[in-house]
Amino acid sequence: MRLHRNLVFATIDALAEIFNEGNYADKVIEKTLKRDKRWGSRDRSFIAETTYDIVRWKRLYAEIAEVKEPFSREDLFRMFSVWCVLRGIKLPDWPQFDGTPERRIKGRFDELSKVRKFRESVPDWLDELGASELGDKTWTKELHALNNQAPVVIRANKLKTTPQQLAEILKEEGIETSNLRNYPEALELKERANIFRTKAFKDGLFEVQDASSQRVAEFLNVEPGMRVVDTCAGAGGKTLHLAALMENKGQIIALDIYGNKLKELKRRAKRAGAHNIDTRSIESTKVIKKLYNTADRVLIDAPCSGLGVLSRNPDAKWKLQPEFIENIRNTQIEILQKYSRMVKKGGQLVYATCSILPSENQQQVQRFLKSEEGAKFKLKKEKNILSSESGYDGFYMALLEKK
Known part of the structure; x- marks a missing residue:
């Protein structure tokens, strides 16, 4: 070279x-x-x-x-x-x-x-934290996996196409993909390319979304016609997946504290042909209180350390500080306490993070279940995705049901 x-x-x-x-x-x-x-x-x-x-x-x-x-x-x-x-x-x-x-x-x-x-x-403090939470052996494997460049994975938008059709369309545009076993809507690019310039992207046939992230919306068990609240929607990667799984029927209320992210979600929803999304900016607690006991399903894709996605955001390990992780754990439990109230009796909630630390994941769920609000819920199942085992982002998700 x-x-x-x-x-x-x-x-x-x-x-x-x-x-x-x-x-x-x-x-x-x-x-x-x-x-x-x-x-x-x-x-x-x-x-x-x-x-x-x-x-x-x-x-x-x-x-x-x-x-x-x-x-x-x-x-x-x-x-x-x-x-x-x-x-x-x-x-x-x-x-x-x-x-x-x-x-x-x-x-x-x-x-x-x-x-x-x-x-x-990695910084000393992060190496010590990871080893103490995951054990030396798992942390070593995980760090090694997270230092690999993340593959580019896309999710076929089932409101407009199928993975098979999408693969053919992209092939005509000179982009080769492969199917991912066990991920029904995912395709992985064989070589990195600027896929945002493709006609397929402009036509809303796909979104870029890591394979592990695609697991979250599936975990929520949504059905067409339901009322679903995505509480930390951001720019809406998982919101759009929920809309496709619901076949555009029912209502998705996408909440976020950042209005500019919701604007981006609106743009993406228009491109994707997702018409059942209603965006609401959380400007006061009123927005949340209005939704208490009204939702069939609630997704809490909680803010977290992002340690599961270091392969795509390598600079995060230099920006993270121990006090940030301490603060984010408090934020997570507050969010769980507040947003879980939106679930109606018999409804379900998914708590998810793109972290691999038990202190942000299983331990938070256990802490919540022991609280007064959490006592109304039971844990149905949880899933831990490690980068070293999946080859994709590290993720955690727990499905809780309101009694």
Whole structure:
């Protein structure tokens, strides 16, 4: 591989923004890719994938390069040279790479690879937390799996097409997919591509949604004609799946505290041809109280640490702080207490997170069931999805029924 100066410099600029200014990697990369109209798809994928790679392995590369945050431009070039050496990419004859100690880099890599927190590139506190909650063996496997680049999985929108038809349509647009056994509506891309430019996407034939995430709406046992409340709907990935499972019949009330996310949901619903979604912004507790004891089904896709989705958001492990996890656990239990009241007698609720920590998952459900509000519910079933076992995102879901 021959390195091109403008692509390498764009990558270094992106890394400076992500590491030193604390900006989100996906937003920085999206902006960076618009910098030069002459870049082809190979150029853009070099910038995106290299940036994500160095973000993913930040701790390991910084240790090998012997640099500390905040990183100077020189430090970032040293980390970039570590990335090149470990991938067998020939360093160009540029002043930025003068005197790169290739043998020392390989030696340091071999030495640091013996220690999990360096090898899998995580902060000390997170390594300790994961090991204490999941046990050394599971945490080691899980960290390793979460450091792989996430595959691109899409969900065929059954309001408009079937997975088989969609696969054919995408093939005509030059995109090869494979069926996923055990995931009825999912297709996985054989190679990464910008699928948002396809006619199939513009026609609302699919949504990008990880295979594990597709399990959540199924878990809720919805039927056409029901009244369903999606309490933390966000931009609506699971809301749209619920609409398809309900065949556009009945009512889905999509709630969120962020109005801009609900606007995006409306746009997506229009594209998907989902007509049974009613969006409501949570501006006061009135919005929630009005719905007490009215819903057949309630989905609580709770805010969480996001540790199950590190393979697609590698910068999250550097942004997370121990106090955030402590606070989010309190938020989760508050949400469960409040939003569970929307379920009517005999109705069902799913509590889900994209975390792999028992303290955000099983333990929260048990804590809820022991409370006054939770005593009205019984646990029907729960599912733990580990990335190391599924090959997809880590997720948890529990189905509760109101007595």
